[in-house]
Amino acid sequence: MADGSDKENDGMGCHRNLTPNRDVLAPRSDVVCRNDKVVFVHSQMYVDLCNNLAKVPGRASAVHGLIEAYGLTKELRLVEPRPATVAELTSFHSTDYIHHLRKASAEEDEEKDIDVSEEFGLCYDCPILPGVYEYAAMVAGATLTAAQCLIDGECQVAINWHGGWHHAKKDEASGFCYVNDPVLAILRLRERFSKVLYIDLDLHHGDGVEDAFCCTSRVMTLSLHKFDTGFFPGTGDIQDTGMGRGRYYTVNVPLRDGIQDSQYFSVFNKVVSQTESSYRPEAVVLQLGADGMSGDPMGCFNLTPQGLGRCLELVLDWKLPTLLLGGGGYHVGNTARCWTSLTAQVLGKSLPPDIPEHEHFTEYGPDYELGISPGNRVNHNSDEYIEEVINTVSENLAHVM
Ligand SMILES: O=C(CCc1ccccc1NC(=O)c1cccc(C(F)(F)F)c1)NO
Ligand SMILES: [Zn+2]
Numbered sequence: 086m087a088d089g090s091d092k093e094n095d096g097m098g099c100h101r102n103l104t105p106n107r108d109v110l111a112p113r114s115d116v117v118c119r120n121d122k123v124v125f126v127h128s129q130m131y132v133d134l135c136n137n138l139a140k141v142p143g144r145a146s147a148v149h150g151l152i153e154a155y156g157l158t159k160e161l162r163l164v165e166p167r168p169a170t171v172a173e174l175t176s177f178h179s180t181d182y183i184h185h186l187r188k189a190s191a192e193e194d195e196e197k198d199i200d201v202s203e204e205f206g207l208c209y210d211c212p213i214l215p216g217v218y219e220y221a222a223m224v225a226g227a228t229l230t231a232a233q234c235l236i237d238g239e240c241q242v243a244i245n246w247h248g249g250w251h252h253a254k255k256d257e258a259s260g261f262c263y264v265n266d267p268v269l270a271i272l273r274l275r276e277r278f279s280k281v282l283y284i285d286l287d288l289h290h291g292d293g294v295e296d297a298f299c300c301t302s303r304v305m306t307l308s309l310h311k312f313d314t315g316f317f318p319g320t321g322d323i324q325d326t327g328m329g330r331g332r333y334y335t336v337n338v339p340l341r342d343g344i345q346d347s348q349y350f351s352v353f354n355k356v357v358s359q360t361e362s363s364y365r366p367e368a369v370v371l372q373l374g375a376d377g378m379s380g381d382p383m384g385c386f387n388l389t390p391q392g393l394g395r396c397l398e399l400v401l402d403w404k405l406p407t408l409l410l411g412g413g414g415y416h417v418g419n420t421a422r423c424w425t426s427l428t429a430q431v432l433g434k435s436l437p438p439d440i441p442e443h444e445h446f447t448e449y450g451p452d453y454e455l456g457i458s459p460g461n462r463v464n465h466n467s468d469e470y471i472e473e474v475i476n477t478v479s480e481n482l483a484h485v486m
Contacts, residue, residue, distance in 0.1 A: 121240070122162035122239075122240055123161050123162065123240060123241075123244065123428075123431050123432060124162050124231060124234040124235075124239060124240040124242070124243040124244065125158070125161035125162065125163055125164070125243075125244050125428075126163075126164050126165075126166050126227040126243070126244065126245045127149065127158075127163045127165070127166075128166060131165075131223055131227060132145045132146050132149050133145075133146075134216075134220050134223050135220070135223075135224065135247040137216075137220075138216060138217060139247065140415075141414070141417060141420075144414065144420060144421070145247055146444075146445070147420075147421045148246050148247075148420065148421045148424050150421070150443055150444050150445045151425045151440070151443070151445065152421075152424070153443070154440075154442075154443035155429065157428055157434065160432050161244075161428075162240065164230055164234060165230075166227035166245075167226050168222040168223045169223075169225035169226040169229055169264075169269065171183055171184075171187075173225065173226075173269060174222065174225060174264060176269060177265060177268045177269055177272060178255055178256065178264065178265070179256040181256065182205050182255070182257065185202070185205050186205070186207070186218050186258075186263060186264075189213045189218075190213060190214075190215065190216060190217045190218030190219070191218070205256060205258060206254070206257035206258040206259050210258075210259070210260055211258035211259065211262070211263060217263060220263075221250075221264040222264070224245075224248050224250065224266055225248075225264045225266045227245045227248060227266075228245045228267070228269060228270045228410060229266075229270060229273055230245075231243035231244065231245045231248075231270070231408055232269075232270040232273045232274050233273065235408060236274065236276070236406075241404065241406060242401070242408075242431050243408050243409070244408075244409045244410075244428065244431070245266075245408075245410055245411070246409075246428075247411055248267070248270075248410040248411060249267060249287070249372045249373070249374055249410035249411045249412030250264065250266055250267070251265065251267055251287060251289075251291040251293050251294050251372055251374075251412060252265075252289070252291075252292060252318060253265035254293050254296060255296075255297070259292075260289065260318060265293045265294065265297065267291070267293075267294050267370055267410060268293065268294055268297045270370055270408055270410075271294070271297075271298070271370055274370070274406075274408070275303060275304065277368075278366075278367035278368040278406070279303065280303060280304075280305070280364060280365065280366045280367050281303070281304050281305075281366060281368050281369070281370065282305050282360065282364060282366035282368070282369045282370070283298070283304060283305065283306045283307065283370045283372070284307050284308075284357065284369065284371045284372070284400065285306070285307070285308040285309070285310070285372040285374075285412075286371070286372060286373055286374065286393060287310065287372055287373075287374025287377070287412040287413050288310060288311055288374060288376040288377040288381070288383055288385055288386055288413055289310055289311070289317060289318065289374070289376070289413060290308050290310040290318055290320050290321030290337070291306065291310070291321075291372060292318045292320045294306050294308075294372075295308065295320070295321070295325075295335055295337075298331065299327045299328055299331050299335050300327070300328050300330060300331040301330060301331045302330050304334070305334045305335075305336070305360065305364050305366065305485075306334070306336070307336040307338070307357065307360055308336070308337055309338040309340060309349070309352070309356075310338070310339065310340065311340055311341065311342065311386065312337075312339030312341075313341060313342070316385075322337060322339055323337055323338070323339050323474060323477050325337050326481050332484070333481055333482070334364075334485065336356065336478060336481065336482065338474060339474070340352075340386070340466055340474075341465035341466045341470070342463070342464075342465045343386070343387050343462050343463050343464035343465050344387060344388070344466045345387045345392070345459050345464060346389055346391055346392025346395070346459070348464070348468075349388055349392050349396075350392055350395045351471065352474060352475055353395075353396045353399070354395075354399060355475050356475065356478050356479070356482075357396070357400070358399070359478075359479060359482045360482060360485070361403060363483075363486060364485055366405065367406075368405055368406040368407070368408075369400055369403070369405050369407045369408070370408045371397070371400055371407060371408065371409050372411075372412050373393060373397070373409060373410065373411060373412065373423075373427060374411065374412025374414060375411070375412070375413065375419065375420040376412070376415055377393075378390070378414070378419045378420070378423055378457060379419075379458065379459045379460045380416050380419050380457060380460065381414065381415055381416045381420075382415045383415060387459045387460055387462050387464070389456070389457045389458065389459055390423040390426040390427065390457060391426075391456075393423065394426060397409075397427055397430060397431070401430075401431065409427070409431070411424060417448055418448040418449050419457055421445070421448070422449075422455055422456075425455070426455065437455075438454050438455050439453060439454060439455070440453045440454065440455060
């Protein structure tokens with residue numbers, strides 16, 4: 086964690102802040118948004134790369150295909166991504182890890198040095214497929230491109246649905262995440278904004294982002310996720326609130342299987358509203374992994390795009406520079422339904438309920454409808470449990486100013 090620098094940095098180590106607090110005078114957010122267009126990072130090459138190498142092959146083109154089929158791409162400002170440089174990747178990741186990832190990604194199977202790879206988490210869940218370095222660098226570059234548009238005041242909202250790889254650690258791949266693009270974006274945003282709020286709504290705990298910023302109050306991380314014995318990654322318990330200067334600036338909301346939109350939004354609304362009013366962030370990064378949707382093969386939460394949409398609405402109402410990222414989502418059609426609905430919501434557009442005829446139309450059978458209905462599954466989150474979680478988190482947040 087320590088990088089030896091002597092100024093307060095972004096949680097790479099709990100170092101005393103020797104430089105004058107440059108942020109005291111900085112206004113809340115003096116970035117005036119010159120263009121109200123929503124930036125959408127896209128190129129065919131980027132979709133092709135994500136299609137082949139992401140953990141769910143074919144998902145990238147299904148997502149883009151549905152957004153395009155509903156005519157939303159012409160309302161968006163499409164910005165081409167460029168690959169992140171080694172210097173950008175090593176603003177968080179270790180040089181050894183990035184160099185190994187690049188070398189291993191270029192090697193044929195027989196050349197691979199397995200035990201070195203295992204040291205970097207490059208095995209099992211995170212196999213080194215040929216070209217994985219180019220894929221990871223492009224996803225990171227796309228997220229950094231989106232963040233830069235927010236910094237330059239080109240837009241108020243920027244979207245990269247193929248990013249959001251929240252498990253990757255400084256020197257270790259994890260949970261099929263090779264490079265932690267949310268962390269890279271937050272570090273970039275921190276060059277312009279003194280306080281950044283990260284909100285993670287993926288089914289899984291956003292452990293890689295939490296770890297990166299657990300020791301700083303300049304970045305607040307808030308994750309709602311499934312927390313249960315033996316469920317990956319196993320971190321994110323309610324009493325994990327950060328360390329040192331970062332104490333109380335890590336918020337974890339542990340939930341159980343079967344939660345539906347109403348309870349989910351109720352806990353989100355109470356916790357995130359208190360977070361915003363006590364922390365007063367100047368920019369927001371929102372990870373919207375869709376593996377909590379009803380019908381996802383993960384089969385844990387029982388949410389719908391409407392539920393996530395209400396959470397998104399609350400954040401957009403703050404009118405802050407906001408970066409939207411994807412993440413998990415293993416039912417291709419439902420993930421496309423979710424992120425298309427959320428894209429339309431950012432644009433203030435309502436969509437017709439029937440999936441338009443397009444290349445991936447068959448993914449949407451048998452109803453061919455945009456909506457996802459909750460399943461009738463057991464909900465293991467009693468109202469008392471939810472109440473208790475909200476009260477505990479609220480007590481912790483009382484320490485934030
Ligand atoms: O979604 C994740 C990562 C889930 C994960 C963690 C650790 C090891 C492997 C994975 N990925 C999966 O479990 C996975 C990947 C692709 C498809 C599926 C499916 F079975 F749900 F479809 C599941 N983080 O937000
Ligand atoms: Zn996930």
